[in-house]
Amino acid sequence: VTRRKPGIRSHCPVSYALDLFGDPWTLLVIRDIALFGKRTYQEFLGSAEGVATNVLADRLERLEAARIVTKRPDPDDRRRTLYLLTERGIDLVPVLFAMIEWSARHDGHTLATPEKLAQIRAGRPALEARLRAELKRATMD
């Protein structure tokens, strides 16, 4: 494979995606931003799965290098950094939803109850619109 980039195993679309977010933590950060409205390192750190600080810092760096998240100083407190999804990141929402649908069907103890699932399905267009509006606003700052 002549055009392979460092760290990319093949340009098979499944493999390429896994090279960027095929680990147990990266998509949780994307979930935190997309679905839970989290924006800061401290907020990500507080998620239920208990990510370690070094793992979180590493994943945020990788996500930024992969242009899936972008960071900005918080306009309300310039010492604080806000992370938001780029267009590439927002386009991962269908991947999150495919995983949610699968777990809702196959995890007997899932938090994605039928009511909750119906609610997030219905909210998906508004969610994607909100993420794009936030990105646009941040880009204009």
Add this chain to the structure above:
Amino acid sequence: VTRRKPGIRSHCPVSYALDLFGDPWTLLVIRDIALFGKRTYQEFLGSAEGVATNVLADRLERLEAARIVTKRPDPDDRRRTLYLLTERGIDLVPVLFAMIEWSARHDGHTLATPEKLAQIRAGRPALEARLRAELKRATMD
């Protein structure tokens, strides 16, 4: 979290899915079975990404433990083991497709060209039907 199983970080549907296949290799095995029609350890080993033998053996064991793949002796050669997707595994096809769509859009060197993408999209119902038929046939053996 009182009902958390060993190895399950939370029952958030994204986290649950990542606990089972959130690594760089597991979904490649599922891709190999679902999209490339591979069935044997040797065939998986030959994939372009160059999985190591110990990693492949570990992922096959985990996939079997997670009831995503099931194995059968090859009816044509009983010494050989065939791996196929269970219902839980076949239900991962939408996750593969969500990743394929993302990489097709965002990897400048993707193998999922517009023609190839149109072809696999169109073939998806037949693909899922074939996987279910194979599972049914194997279950009746």
